[in-house]
Amino acid sequence: MSDPTMPALQAHDLDGLRRFLAIRSHTEALAAPLSAEDQTVQSMADTSPTKWHLAHTTWFFETFVLRPHAGGYEVFDPAYEYLFNSYYEAVGPRHPRPQRGLITRPGIDEVMAYRRHVTDAMTAFLSVGNASNAGDIVELGLQHEQQHQELILMDIKHALSLNPIKPAYRAPSGRTGEARALAWREFEPGLVEVGHDGRGFAFDNEGPRHRTWLDAFALALRPVNCSEFLGFIEDGGYRRPEFWLSAGWDCVGQRGWQAPLYWEPHDGTWMIYTLSGLEPLDPMRPVCHVSAFEAAAFAKWAGKRLPREAEWEVGAPMLDGLGEVWEWTASPYVAYPGYREPPGAIGEYNGKFMANQMVLRGGCAVTPRGHVRPTYRNFFPPDARWMFGGIRLAEDLQ
Template sequence: MPLQSRHGSSSDLDELTLVFRSVRESSSSLVAPLSDADATVQSMPDASPAKWHLAHTSWFFETFVLAANLPHYRHFDPHYNFLFNSYYEAFGPRHARPRRGMLTRPTLEEILAYRAHVDAAIEHLLLEAPSPGIVEMIKLGCHHEQQHQELLLTDILHLFAQNPLRPVYRLGGDDSVAAAPPAASYEEFEGGIIQIGAGGLDFAFDCERPRHRVFIEPYRLSNRLVVNAEWTDFIADGGYRNPLLWLSEGWSKLCAEKWSAPLYWEERDGEFWTMTLAGLRPVNPAEPVVHVSYFEADAFARWAKGRLPSEAEWERVALNNPVEGNFLESDLLRPAAASATKSGMRQMFGDVWEWTSSAFAPYPRFRPSEGAAAEYNGKFMCGQQVLRGGSCVTPVSHIRASYRNFFPPDARWQFSGLRLAGDANEA
């Protein structure tokens, strides 16, 4: 369901109420296959338990919307502000992120009751004809929760990958896409001054604004994502053993953590297998490579005599493509091979987040959101790389061409892959 409606008539509020319900119900459905133990354990400091994701997104609505705008609102539990604040310094001290998996209590049942308490209060507030500012904060809360829906699945995959039993989270839908991807080719694009960034009054995060002009040189962009067969060739050619392909920090990380293949890949009887949300399965040569870091993507691009696109180059092409593809709603829960029958650019949206060469930095004239949401994005504009396009576990209504995701360059557990670019004058 779209999250782009503007505040105005009662029909707008009715639509927002439906959107709110849909987002909250989707989160609940994602934890349905999990036990209380599954939802409690934390597999690494960068991941969070599913139970924490459910509670934190409710804390966000409670803190940013209800406590400030609903008279006589009763907090579900005063301790939750300490337990489920993520990184908002303005709201006081909080439980340490690496120790979220120690929270055996509250139980999953209690967290679901917390969600029901918050849901009822938000719906009551929506009946009171809230101000435009409150409406925008509720929209932000919905998009914030969709971010955590994706993170919840990403973290569950990492957790289950640590279990020798290789448990199945859920069997995904059938992959009806062609078994072999189309041949990779480049499309040429003119250079010049273009505009990127979110415009208009539809919802966007503050880091997507303002819309501004960028100069780009003529360039080429691959018609599809890099696939597992190509990555296997990279491995066989010594890609993980050649320091000349790697950025210095990336090579240090490779050596320290002994990278030799994408995260979750393991070799069995001469063949690669990979852990997915549907359990362990053979690596499909035709599917896009996934769970690679920016360092790996950059090294592969250098090996392939290409480069990663800038986010401006990517967005310029994405604006001419509809937001459609393999998203969470497809229920495949893994990247799919590109259609061999479709012409032009493929997989600009969905399947895997695409690493770009762009650092996550403020756009010209950027100003963080005012008020409590000021800490949402701006404070992270250092040491992060931009990814574009969404993935197979991203809700489709959450994505637009201007969307800027960001992660540290060594992050691998996200559903991240790549598309090659090049300069237009290259042969």
């Protein structure tokens, strides 16, 4: 959460109100190119329909800001407390996550009416003097909505990729990768400080700041590109168990992995499904949509390893390609020394997931820019591929 010394969003802060409205509008702009059918579909248990994201981010402000802090607020529909709760056990029961795509009603029009109702109430709330006592939770709500903006694009990409006609969400960007040799930055051994320093917003899992020892290591200055990963494929990387963790090798066999998610062979060449539809593989772009198992297997094949998250954070200011793909680390997602979950339901935001997940760092092409910072700790299970996960290599130095 934000540090107590950080100024909360104040009632008289017109810039803060404009930011609130801009973030809410941007979420709706992301959904605008999608049909009602697009927004209702759920392609697997790990994803959510766009319509659900629109409603859940609204539920957050209604549940944690308006209901406890805005006197006289009228709940839009009591049934939404059950339908659009994500995982907050302290708030009450919720609709099962794998069945969110079955919520055909309320429809898009009703969900948008819900958004307008809550946005109007929040606008009024933020425009009066007593709004400052909820500034921290409002800020968390805004950061939370931006996280869901990224999830909207991750999830709809997966859904559209399963459509045989391979529809595009948006026009091609025309962006191509740069041909850069793989260079390295070396770091001396030493005691370092990592974690958020309390200045500006941070999620609770980014702190507390603490010291840790690092032996000498080196980091690649850019992420692994598609051409390099193609070399792994062509060398039989998905057929050679010596490169794989046991659980990863099980995934290869059980799920038939032969390449990163969204890679498709066509007439002897590789095509990749993107948010702009099916495109030829760009060998210089960072490889994307690989699991932690694939990242670790590639690193072992290359004679390297994945960075530990403290190494990545120390090296981040000197690295290239940050914010292109989320970069898997070798670190499990666990609490920092001295970490304490915030009290109440908000304590369920990050801490309860600190098991069986791996840390990713850096951000990706669809990450809100304010979330691309060295201390941000993203986390997913090691077999996850639909998020924009990529690879940066590390190695030990003598």
